[in-house]
Amino acid sequence: MLPKGANLQKIRNGVRTYAVTPHLPGGFVKPETLETYARVAREYGGTLKLTSAQRIMITGLKAEDIDNVWAELGMQPAMGFANCVRSVKICPGIAFCKRGKQDSVKLGLELDRRYIKKEMPSRLKIGVSGCPNSCAEAIIKDIGVIGTDEGWDVYVGGSAGAHPRLADKLAAGLDYDATLRLVDIIVGYYKRHADIERLGQFIDRIGLEKFRVDVLAEFAAAPSAAAPAAAHDAPVPARTGDEPRLKAGDSIAADSIIADIIRVYPETIPVLRGFGMGCLGCPSAAGEALEKAAGIHGLEVSDLTVALNKVALKEEKQ
Known part of the structure; x- marks a missing residue:
């Protein structure tokens, strides 16, 4: 599972490093905040990276340091859904x-x-x-x-x-x-x-x-009032080609396509997010097999299939 408020950045020789990206609205930042960023990055061996979204990422961090990094920054973790x-x-x-x-x-x-x-x-x-x-x-x-x-x-x-x-x-x-x-x-x-x-x-x-x-x-x-935003709790991916090979009641396997999994079993979305596989709306990611996506994220595909099937097939197992 991902450390709270962090993103997996790299896996090298089995070692994972993470990044945190505090929210800076519009990229405006006070000098004392920059000084805090620099101090925290130095203390935990991180590197500061300016992002295209007008934020400052601290990358190269260890999982066990993430909570302390947020605490020393004096901020709540910049949490959000991948699809947000x-x-x-x-x-x-x-x-x-x-x-x-x-x-x-x-x-x-x-x-x-x-x-x-x-x-x-x-x-x-x-x-x-x-x-x-x-x-x-x-x-x-x-x-x-x-x-x-x-x-x-x-x-x-x-x-x-x-x-x-x-x-x-x-x-x-x-x-x-x-x-x-x-x-x-x-x-x-x-x-x-x-x-x-x-x-x-x-x-x-x-x-x-x-x-x-x-x-x-x-x-x-409605010239004087904004339209209310409706809930969209379980979005499902658009079909982009052939009908999904995965059907309701089927077990999820290593070669199952991400888009098929979350279309047939939308209740698995939180499971995928929990494993750090958040880019579910990305066209490239949605078309990948579970095994390939697991490799990119440094995960064992067997761990994923067990966790996903536990949620997807719960009714069939009762």
């Missing part, structure tokens, strides 16, 4: 940049306050850029907001990585409050209707026009 709002990336905007057209810091920090670490059907990233230069890379975020002279433009469905996708523009020229309402409606719609899939995959599956019509109709119908 991972980051809200913010550019300097008019607060710090001569090219800024809108206050990206104010909007970005509010979005961070509302959504960071909230569970989603898959990982979700938000970018807020104060001008069309888009220094927060809003166009490759699941939800991107870009400031113009007229207000905020809202984009949806962007992603980078192994399956890059540029975001589609959904609305333009919104004020601060309208932007927050629209983002809330987008998030709620995504949570209610998506499988375990990134927002861009979801849009491609149902069609951009349907997504646009549904979301903007909800936005127009």
Whole structure:
């Protein structure tokens, strides 16, 4: 099992090292906090790494040191589901940049306050850029907001990585409050209707026009109140090809595909997360066999199959 609030970073010669990544909204950090980071990293033999999500990772840590690291940082572990709002990336905007057209810091920090670490059907990233230069890379975020002279433009469905996708523009020229309402409606719609899939995959599956019509109709119908976010307790992955080979009642085996396992037995999701296999919404991970995923995470596949089948087949064993 993973140490609380840590991510497995590397396995070398059987030795595992971990990383912690405290939350820094917008990447803003006080000098004394930086000094604490440096002291703790030095004390426990860690290395500081600036991340693309405007945070500072402390990596190279031992499992037995994780609790002490958090205690000495004076922070609660930065916990969250693997399939959650991972980051809200913010550019300097008019607060710090001569090219800024809108206050990206104010909007970005509010979005961070509302959504960071909230569970989603898959990982979700938000970018807020104060001008069309888009220094927060809003166009490759699941939800991107870009400031113009007229207000905020809202984009949806962007992603980078192994399956890059540029975001589609959904609305333009919104004020601060309208932007927050629209983002809330987008998030709620995504949570209610998506499988375990990134927002861009979801849009491609149902069609951009349907997504646009549904979301903007909800936005127009509720001009003064955000749509409530519905619960999405057990999302399941979208089918991307053939029907799953695994069927209800089958035992989970080493060659079972991750996407099939969590579609047929969604109650196994917490088990996989408990073993540190959190990227269940990643297209590459979802298509892997359990054995391959176990090897990547340095796990014995037999331990995984026993734990998964204990949950998946409990009714059959009664």
